[in-house]
Amino acid sequence: xxxxxKPTFLIDKAICQGNIQRxxxxxxxxxxxxxxxxxxxxxxAIGEWFREAGVSAITVSSVSMAAYFARHGxxxxxxxxxxxxxxxxxxxxxxxxxxxxxxxENVAALTMLRKNLTHKVGIFIEIDxxxxxxxxxxxxxxxxxxxLSLMRGSRQLEFRGFLSHTGQTYSARSIEEIMVRHADALMxxxxxxxxxxxxxxxxxxxxxDTPACSVSDRFDSVDExxxxxxxxxxxxxEQLGVCEREDIGAKLVCPVVSRHLSRNEFIIYGGxxxxxxxxxxxxxxxxxxxxxxxxxxENGIRAGEETWVSGLSQEHGIIRAGFEDIREFKIxxxxxxxxxxxxxxxxxxxxxxTTTGERIEKMQKN
Amino acid sequence: xxxxxKPTFLIDKAICQGNIQRxxxxxxxxxxxxxxxxxxxxxxAIGEWFREAGVSAITVSSVSMAAYFARHGxxxxxxxxxxxxxxxxxxxxxxxxxxxxxxxENVAALTMLRKNLTHKVGIFIEIDxxxxxxxxxxxxxxxxxxxLSLMRGSRQLEFRGFLSHTGQTYSARSIEEIMVRHADALMxxxxxxxxxxxxxxxxxxxxxDTPACSVSDRFDSVDExxxxxxxxxxxxxEQLGVCEREDIGAKLVCPVVSRHLSRNEFIIYGGxxxxxxxxxxxxxxxxxxxxxxxxxxENGIRAGEETWVSGLSQEHGIIRAGFEDIREFKIxxxxxxxxxxxxxxxxxxxxxxTTTGERIEKMQKN
Numbered sequence: 001x002x003x004x005x006k007p008t009f010l011i012d013k014a015i016c017q018g019n020i021q022r023x024x025x026x027x028x029x030x031x032x033x034x035x036x037x038x039x040x041x042x043x044x045a046i047g048e049w050f051r052e053a054g055v056s057a058i059t060v061s062s063v064s065m066a067a068y069f070a071r072h073g074x075x076x077x078x079x080x081x082x083x084x085x086x087x088x089x090x091x092x093x094x095x096x097x098x099x100x101x102x103x104x105e106n107v108a109a110l111t112m113l114r115k116n117l118t119h120k121v122g123i124f125i126e127i128d129x130x131x132x133x134x135x136x137x138x139x140x141x142x143x144x145x146x147x148l149s150l151m152r153g154s155r156q157l158e159f160r161g162f163l164s165h166t167g168q169t170y171s172a173r174s175i176e177e178i179m180v181r182h183a184d185a186l187m188x189x190x191x192x193x194x195x196x197x198x199x200x201x202x203x204x205x206x207x208x209d210t211p212a213c214s215v216s217d218r219f220d221s222v223d224e225x226x227x228x229x230x231x232x233x234x235x236x237x238e239q240l241g242v243c244e245r246e247d248i249g250a251k252l253v254c255p256v257v258s259r260h261l262s263r264n265e266f267i268i269y270g271g272x273x274x275x276x277x278x279x280x281x282x283x284x285x286x287x288x289x290x291x292x293x294x295x296x297x298e299n300g301i302r303a304g305e306e307t308w309v310s311g312l313s314q315e316h317g318i319i320r321a322g323f324e325d326i327r328e329f330k331i332x333x334x335x336x337x338x339x340x341x342x343x344x345x346x347x348x349x350x351x352x353x354t355t356t357g358e359r360i361e362k363m364q365k366n
Numbered sequence: 367x368x369x370x371x372k373p374t375f376l377i378d379k380a381i382c383q384g385n386i387q388r389x390x391x392x393x394x395x396x397x398x399x400x401x402x403x404x405x406x407x408x409x410x411a412i413g414e415w416f417r418e419a420g421v422s423a424i425t426v427s428s429v430s431m432a433a434y435f436a437r438h439g440x441x442x443x444x445x446x447x448x449x450x451x452x453x454x455x456x457x458x459x460x461x462x463x464x465x466x467x468x469x470x471e472n473v474a475a476l477t478m479l480r481k482n483l484t485h486k487v488g489i490f491i492e493i494d495x496x497x498x499x500x501x502x503x504x505x506x507x508x509x510x511x512x513x514l515s516l517m518r519g520s521r522q523l524e525f526r527g528f529l530s531h532t533g534q535t536y537s538a539r540s541i542e543e544i545m546v547r548h549a550d551a552l553m554x555x556x557x558x559x560x561x562x563x564x565x566x567x568x569x570x571x572x573x574x575d576t577p578a579c580s581v582s583d584r585f586d587s588v589d590e591x592x593x594x595x596x597x598x599x600x601x602x603x604e605q606l607g608v609c610e611r612e613d614i615g616a617k618l619v620c621p622v623v624s625r626h627l628s629r630n631e632f633i634i635y636g637g638x639x640x641x642x643x644x645x646x647x648x649x650x651x652x653x654x655x656x657x658x659x660x661x662x663x664e665n666g667i668r669a670g671e672e673t674w675v676s677g678l679s680q681e682h683g684i685i686r687a688g689f690e691d692i693r694e695f696k697i698x699x700x701x702x703x704x705x706x707x708x709x710x711x712x713x714x715x716x717x718x719x720t721t722t723g724e725r726i727e728k729m730q731k732n
Contacts, residue, residue: 005452006430039680061681062635064372081681082623084635085698086371105624108697133682134624134633167679257448258471258500267500269428269450273713277643313533314405314709315427315447316499331474332451343680347639348714350731364730365716 001298002357004334007270008253009349011232013356015249017049019230023213024053030219035059035078035206037228040343043352043362044072046231059208059226063087063094068363070098078206079103080163080226082126082134085112095119101160105136107143110150110157117156124163124206127192129185131167138188141195148196161204161223162192169211175241182212190221214242232342235291239280245338250352251293252337252345254317256301256329264321266329270337271315276344282308288340292319295336301328309337367664368723370700373640374619375715377598379722381615383415385596389579390419396585401425401444401572403594406709409718409728410438412597425574425592429453429460434729436464444572445469446529446592448492448500451478461485467526471501473509476516476523483522490529490572493558495551497533504554507561514562527570527589528558535577541607548578556587580608598708601657605646611704616718617659618703618711620683622667622695630687632695636703637681642710648674654706658685661702667694675703 004010020036027034036050039061047058047069057076060066063084066077078101083091085108094100101122104110110123125147128135136143151157166185172178189205196203207219208226214237219225232250233243254270275290282288283305289312292303306322317337321329329335339345346352352360370376386402393400402416403425413424413435423442426432429450432443444467449457451474460466467488470476476489491513494501502509517523532551538544555571562569573585574592580603585591598616599609620636641656648654649671655678658669672688683703687695695701705711712718718726 005456006428006450062372081635082633084372084621084623086621090371106697109623112698132629132631133677133679133684134626137628255450255452257450257475260500262503263498265498267448269447272642272644272710276638277710278638311499313499314713318499331472332478344638344643347680348731365714 002353002355004253004297004353005255007274009346009352010251010253010336011352011354011360012249013049013354013358015247016046016231019233019247019249020050020053023227023230024055026213027225030217032219032222033057033224035224035226036231037061037080037208037226038069039065040228040231041346041362042068043360044069045360047072047074059228063090064366065363066094066100070094075099077101078124078226080165082106083109083113085109088112088116091121092118095121103163104147105134107146107150110147114150114154114157120156120158122158122160123151124160127162127164127189129164129166129168129188130181131165133165133167135164138192144192159200159203161206162189163206164189166207166209166212169209170236170240172211172240175215178211178215178240178242182216183218186218186220186222193221210237211240211242229343232346234342235288235338235340236280248338250339250342250346252290252339253295253297254335254337256331256333256335259329259331261326264323264326266319266321268317268319268335269315270317272312273314274345274348275309275312275317275337275339276341276348277312278341278344280340286310289317290337290339292325293336293338295334297334299330299333301333301335303328303335368719368721370619370663370719371621373636375712375718376617376619376702377718377720377726378615379415379720379724381613382412382597385599385613385615386416386419389593389596390421392579393591396583398585398588399423399590401590401592402597403427403446403574403592404435405431406594406597407712407728408434409726410435411726413438413440425594429456430732431729432460432466436460441465443467444490444592446531448472449475449479451475454478454482457487458482458484461487469529470513473512473516476513480516480520480523486522486524488524488526489517490526493528493530493555495530495532495534495554496547497531499531499533501530504558510558514566525566525569527572528555529572530555532573532575532578535575536602536606538577538606541581544577544581544606544608548582549584552584552586552588559587576603577606577608595709598712600708601654601704601706602646614704616705616708616712618656618705619661619663620701620703622697622699622701625695625697627692630689630692632685632687634683634685634701635681636683638678639680640711640714641675641678641683641703641705642707642714643678644707644710646706652676655683656703656705658691659702659704661700663700665696665699667699667701669694669701
């Protein structure tokens with residue numbers, strides 16, 4: 001049986017592989033290229049689970065992450081982040097070795113790329129379909145035209161199509177709201193495709209957020225999807241209705257170090273540097289930094305929905321326990337914390353452990 | 367001149383050394399042992415700056431961190447975290463090599479230590495003076511007595527005194543509120559000292575949070591202070607009135623990658639995995655994940671108080687810029703983000719860079 005003695009990011013490989021398989025099948029059914037976002041796990045070993053499911057092209061969120069996965073044999077990578085022109089040398093090194101796609105949404109960056117690229121790259125124009133983060137607003141056709149004209153006649157810049165991160169689905173409150181926001185994004189991207197199709201017959205539409213890719217079966221005009229979070233899922237996705245509790249493939253296991261029965265509180269070794277300070281508002285209208293699941297390890301604690309992480313400092317987590325669960329919390333017991341946002345919790349781990357005891361290495365911060 | 371091309375934790379060594387020097391002098395003036403908390407920086411190289419200021423005893427927040435600093439020559443370490451009995455083997459290894467102090471606040475953990483320790487350790491009883499996290503509530507004298515009786519006659523458990531983290535000063539709204547909360551904690555700790563002084567004449571009182579240690583000059587009955595955050599300070603401390611902007615010794619430097627003038631917003635490469643999701647509520651009643659300072663690097667951006675980080679996703683930061691600052695934000699420019707909570711931002715960095723170009727290694731996650 002696994003021996004865990006400090007905060008540990010624990011992965012259920014079978015659940016994660018099931019999540020990968022389902023998404024790969026959905027992409028296949030809709031004839032979409034499946035280009036999963038690897039920022040969630042940042043691990044070459046987990047990348048292999050995707051390869052086994054037929055994946056050969058991936059998405060990452062930084063040049064450093066692209067370099068890491070290129071070193072691990074991935075040769076078709078999209079950096080789905082507005083190109084950081086300060087990293088031009090590193091981009092050139094990568095573009096020499098692999099098929100590299102960059103994201104562009106402003107003239108300054110594209111002009112700089114045009115002048116300084118030494119190798120061919122694919123270019124996606126990022127479109128903002130309503131998330132209000134980066135990307136050209138979908139109705140600014142003049143701006144799109146200006147970017148396209150900069151690519152015409154360039155030897156290194158190959159226009160690939162339009163890409164959007166429809167992160168607005170994350171603030172939906174129900175499946176229906178996700179569907180509406182997704183349909184709106186589809187409509188906007190389709191109108192772009194139709195508008196530019198005559199001059200750029202091979203242009204592609206790349207979309208992909210975990211909520212819509214998980215629950216929708218409409219992908220008209222889309223050529224490629226890029227979900228990432230679905231490999232682990234988390235509490236945020238569960239609260240959205242996008243996954244079930246049993247689809248969540250990653251937990252943080254933490255020891256109990258202190259009991260405070262008079263206030264129904266327990267302290268775990270596991271804080272902001274392990275879970276991240278991302279929270280949801282739970283059914284009691286309180287900030288929730290994770291809920292306590294049923295830990296199957298020796299000394300594992302089992303808890304219900306009234307037991308959650310109510311506060312975090314650097315290494316301490318405060319558990320607010322429901323009355324039924326209080327007797328479970330013993331010093332030296334192990335809690336299983338279901339993370340609010342698995343991408344951020346995974347990022348904080350130095351490595352992962354699987355429920356079968358396999359240590360999984362990941363990209364290190366540098 | 368420094369060349370920075372991606373999110374980088376930048377340290378002004380002179381400011382940090384000044385912060386260390388001032389705190390060391392205050393401790394000296396009040397005849398307190400200065401046992402700084404190293405969880406803020408987690409770096410052996412920065413540890414040396416403390417050694418130069420005469421520090422020989424330190425505080426850490428985990429067994430792993432104690433092991434890291436022990437490897438780097440520190441031989442008097444207090445782990446200021448309720449002892450995690452699952453790490454007993456690791457604790458024994460450390461206790462064999464160095465002077466190790468542990469924190470105890472419950473009978474279960476102390477009983478387990480009594481049975482399984484193979485080497486002598488110092489024991490502090492953790493007291494909760496009002497923070498409501500870990501520690502024996504100060505009025506539960508029976509519980510303190512029970513812990514003390516378990517230490518009597520033990521060869522390995524050496525009672526050192528009472529320790530409290532008066533984190534309640536962090537939620538104060540003014541210097542006056544910090545003073546009141548600190549005075550309350552002093553009174554509680556003094557009454558414990560007086561109560562137990564006859565039987566334990568050598569017992570010590572250990573206190574120490576950055577707010578009170580920075581602003582108070584009253585430390586009656588205290589023998590040792592353990593502030594940590596003051597080495598860098600941050601926006602939270604500035605908002606509390608504990609430090610000035612020019613005392614803040616660490617910033618996150620981030621490139622600008624996207625401009626959205628129509629909504630006064632800019633996107634930087636620098637997100638939750640660089641800054642952490644800790645926020646304060648700013649003067650506009652908005653969530654603020656950092657403010658934009660005046661970056662002195664080439665392409666550095668200078669900004670006023672109306673310009674701040676208003677949102678974070680994994681690698682993107684959204685800057686809400688004041689009207690006066692808009693023209694500063696150019697693609698490829700560098701912003702200097704003053705972190706809300708420097709401990710969490712530092713934890714997320716793989717290494718630090720000083721303003722004079724020195725690369726500073728730190729403890730790696732494992």
